[in-house]
Amino acid sequence: MSNHIEYIKGRLDEVSPTHCLVKWKHASVYLAAGTVKSCCHNFYSNKKSTINDSNLAFHDTEKDQKIREELLQGQKPKECDFCWNNEKTGSYSDRLFWSSLSFMRDFVDEVAEHQSPKALSPSWLEINFSPKCQLRCAYCGPEVSSAWKKEVDEFGPYKTDPYNGAIDYLIRENRNPYEESGRDEFREAFWSWFAEIYLGIRQITITGGEPLLSEDFDKLLEWIDANPHPELQLSINTNLSLPAPVWDKYVQKFKRLRSEGKFRNLFVHPSLDTWGEQAEYIRYGLKLPLLKKNVESYLKENIGDLVFSCTLNCMSLPKLIDFWQYVYQLKKEFPHQYISSTSEPLLFPDFMRVSVLPPSFIKYVDEILEFLESQGEVFSDHEKNGLRRVRTLMEQGENPEFHVKQKKNFYTYFKEYDRRKKTNFLLTFPEMHEFWKECQALCEPSKSP
Ligand code: SF4
Numbered sequence: 001m002s003n004h005i006e007y008i009k010g011r012l013d014e015v016s017p018t019h020c021l022v023k024w025k026h027a028s029v030y031l032a033a034g035t036v037k038s039c040c041h042n043f044y045s046n047k048k049s050t051i052n053d054s055n056l057a058f059h060d061t062e063k064d065q066k067i068r069e070e071l072l073q074g075q076k077p078k079e080c081d082f083c084w085n086n087e088k089t090g091s092y093s094d095r096l097f098w099s100s101l102s103f104m105r106d107f108v109d110e111v112a113e114h115q116s117p118k119a120l121s122p123s124w125l126e127i128n129f130s131p132k133c134q135l136r137c138a139y140c141g142p143e144v145s146s147a148w149k150k151e152v153d154e155f156g157p158y159k160t161d162p163y164n165g166a167i168d169y170l171i172r173e174n175r176n177p178y179e180e181s182g183r184d185e186f187r188e189a190f191w192s193w194f195a196e197i198y199l200g201i202r203q204i205t206i207t208g209g210e211p212l213l214s215e216d217f218d219k220l221l222e223w224i225d226a227n228p229h230p231e232l233q234l235s236i237n238t239n240l241s242l243p244a245p246v247w248d249k250y251v252q253k254f255k256r257l258r259s260e261g262k263f264r265n266l267f268v269h270p271s272l273d274t275w276g277e278q279a280e281y282i283r284y285g286l287k288l289p290l291l292k293k294n295v296e297s298y299l300k301e302n303i304g305d306l307v308f309s310c311t312l313n314c315m316s317l318p319k320l321i322d323f324w325q326y327v328y329q330l331k332k333e334f335p336h337q338y339i340s341s342t343s344e345p346l347l348f349p350d351f352m353r354v355s356v357l358p359p360s361f362i363k364y365v366d367e368i369l370e371f372l373e374s375q376g377e378v379f380s381d382h383e384k385n386g387l388r389r390v391r392t393l394m395e396q397g398e399n400p401e402f403h404v405k406q407k408k409n410f411y412t413y414f415k416e417y418d419r420r421k422k423t424n425f426l427l428t429f430p431e432m433h434e435f436w437k438e439c440q441a442l443c444e445p446s447k448s449p
Helices: 002-015 062-072 078-088 094-099 108-114 146-155 168-172 183-200 215-226 244-259 276-282 288-301 320-333 359-373 381-396 400-421 430-443
Strands: 026-030 035-037 124-128 203-207 233-238 265-270 305-308 339-341
Touching: 002 094, 002 108, 062 078, 078 094, 183 215, 203 215, 215 244, 244 288, 265 288, 276 288, 288 305, 288 320, 305 320, 320 339, 320 359, 339 381, 359 381, 400 430
Parallel strands: 026 124, 124 203, 203 233, 233 265, 265 305, 305 339
Antiparallel strands: 026 035
């Protein structure tokens, strides 16, 4: 992998020191909200109102063109701070990592020759069809979870600083996925643009909400069935907490499409951030036994790869070793399939970052790294590097003044979370008792011992 990154870095440098393939060859579309963006780290822009503007492609905006202009000139646009901050620490940023993936890398000549701030037809398309979701994960929100929206409608947003879960800004910025006006026109425009670009796409990533609850996901599978694309890779992010008969129906469908050569490869990405009841607390509504059953029925059919999407937040650490032992068991049980996990550090809400924890929690990451290293070739450098990156963030910690605010928000949020969901933080996370007390003392000094 690092060979690909070094190669692509050299090729990007020939254009400019900040050049990035993602900004030209990627598009994300949120169908229900009528919004688009050209990198996961940038903000969505509303497109519903400008959808008939023939000066711009379906997925392009003037704001994105300005960012591309800056990248071509070797500048560092603010919208890409995520990457510049990473590069400052000497790590590979997503600019380099994503650009090095085959479905981006293969287009390096096309982008280099293009030399224009206009978007190109995407080779990597991410689609979020709908916010429909049955889970209310702690770090999620009403923008992408209808169950979260229902909770906020009933109880209001969480009174952290700033409020968590408010949706006024979505309405103000005209990107509210629950607003129906203009949605049908946008949806129609999307499907007709999709038909035009389909054969140039190499990777489709489906996200949500829970994508398997959306009718448009079925429509996508019908499209693929009717329009074979032997180079297409399909990647599905799912909470995998669907009843087994629903999931099994999809497994059988994937199996048929794959055996008939309708696409090249399938990646299923179950979201899971740690193990046991701690995992079920963080991803509220997750049923771990059901997820395990669904993972097994998928792997038994041997129709695609499995990569857990592990979003590491401060509550993930105490039981994370159990999660990695589960990944290990799966690798042993299904040796001919690609099974892996990411370790993506959570950035927002900032009070749930791993870096809010005291340094004593680094021992959990060290324990896992030791376990992975003791298994020889079973775990890849990529898997270990993800955890090393998390460790570095924990060592760096937070700015002391900001850290106080984060700890206050942490306590305010989870005290209310427990009230609304009838959960119990302290019983679920006994390893975080001291941290909880420290946060509580900042909010309720009179209750501290
Ligand atoms: S945030 Fe990073 S990956 Fe995204 S467009 Fe900017 S440089 Fe590329």
